[in-house]
Amino acid sequence: MFVTIHLKFKNLFSYLISVGICKKDDLDDLKVDVNSKSFDWVIDIPQNQEKLFVKQTPDYKSLDHDVRIEKEWKLYNFLQSHKNLDYASSLTPEVLHFDESNSILIYKCPNDSITLQSFYENQEAFPIALAELLGTTLAKLHSQTMSFQECHTFLTELEESKLNYQLPYPDSLSDYLISRIEPESLKKTQAVSWRFLGIFQQSDAVREIVTELVLNHRHCCLTHNNIQFHKIFIPRHWEKLESEIQDTDKSLIKIIDWEACSWGDPACDLGKAILGYFLFWLNSMIVHPAIDIKKSIQLATIPLEVVRPSIVAITKAYINTYPKILEDYPDFLKRVVQFAGLGLIYQLLAEFQLQPEIALSHQGLYFFIATQLLCKPEKFLSI
DSSP, X not given: OOOOOOOOHHHHHHHHHHTTSOOGGGGGTOEEEEETTXXXXXEEEGGGTEEEEEEEOTTGGGOTTXXXXXXXXXXXXXXXXXXXXXXXXXXXXXXXXXXXXXXXXXXXXXXXXXXXXXXXXXXOOOOHHHHHHHHHXXXXXXXXXXXXXXXXXXXXXXXXXXXXXXXSSOOOSOHHHHTTOOHHHHHHSOHHHHHHHHHHHHOHHHHHHXXXXXXXXXXXXXXXXXXXXXXXXXXXXXXXXXXXXXXXXXXXXXXXXXXXXXXEOHHHHHHHHHHXXXXXXXXXXXXXXXXXXXXXXXXXXXXXXXXXXXXXXXXXXXXXXXXXXXXXXXXXXXXXXXXXXXXXXXXXXXXXXXXXXXXXXXXXXXXXXXXHHHHOHHHHHTO
């Protein structure tokens, strides 16, 4: 595929004008935030009371096989075209423009919305009702798409592999994965991340559990697969609006970046959501080579006791909304905890790519907690 436009700050606005998204008069009031986490531009347009998200696959010339943007666009179209998936569709943002030849996707969210990450950071509190809302939302998404044949067929055709949850770097999980190591992934792997992969390989228990989790995960419903608090948007006045939509087929929450979606395991989505609360706890710790990990845990400025009620609330809300999951999937809760542990390893590997110095400082703590979540899930189920 020949790409003619590589969006940069200097040509971003001219592109938006050329495709009819913005007018020249809009430029005076635009506020642009470069989101390095997902290679997006987030643009506030005050007069329209909306936020624009502009996505283009990074380094596209070297990733001609990468179809993540197209996959995300196709999912939005699919959900919009099926009335019996109204709730799932209401979770997604409104698409304004898709440029297939340049792999550019533009969508919007209301300007009065805020990410869940920003809400928690600004409020410095964790309302139980908000955790319950998130748990209910994920349960409704999964239950509505569970075993829905058309959705299954659609997503299966989009997926390149059934191994949706393998680590994003060479990890020796199996001969299957080793045979698929590509030169491009080797080039992009920071040297320091190989040290962590060496630690990972030396832990037989963790490696065996991750292998089993990857190879034997469920395929039963639409899953986002990369739930993170900075990808979840809630209205600023969510408490006032919550009662108004309880009996409707619409979601109060919007979730962006569905490029990793699949016909996958619902335990992954709930596990990644729970990990968001664990990360507030972990990232509040003082980490230093001279400080023992257990001492760092004791010194956390956001103790586990502060986020524990939200972890319990999101889990209970999910089960109360979709109780049948425990009948159909008896080890669901165990898998949720283990997927949270796998998600923590993903988090660390992502940090090695973007912020290697921070990753080095987090390495020991993150791997210790990930090991506990993966190998002793029953310990965390008791919280």
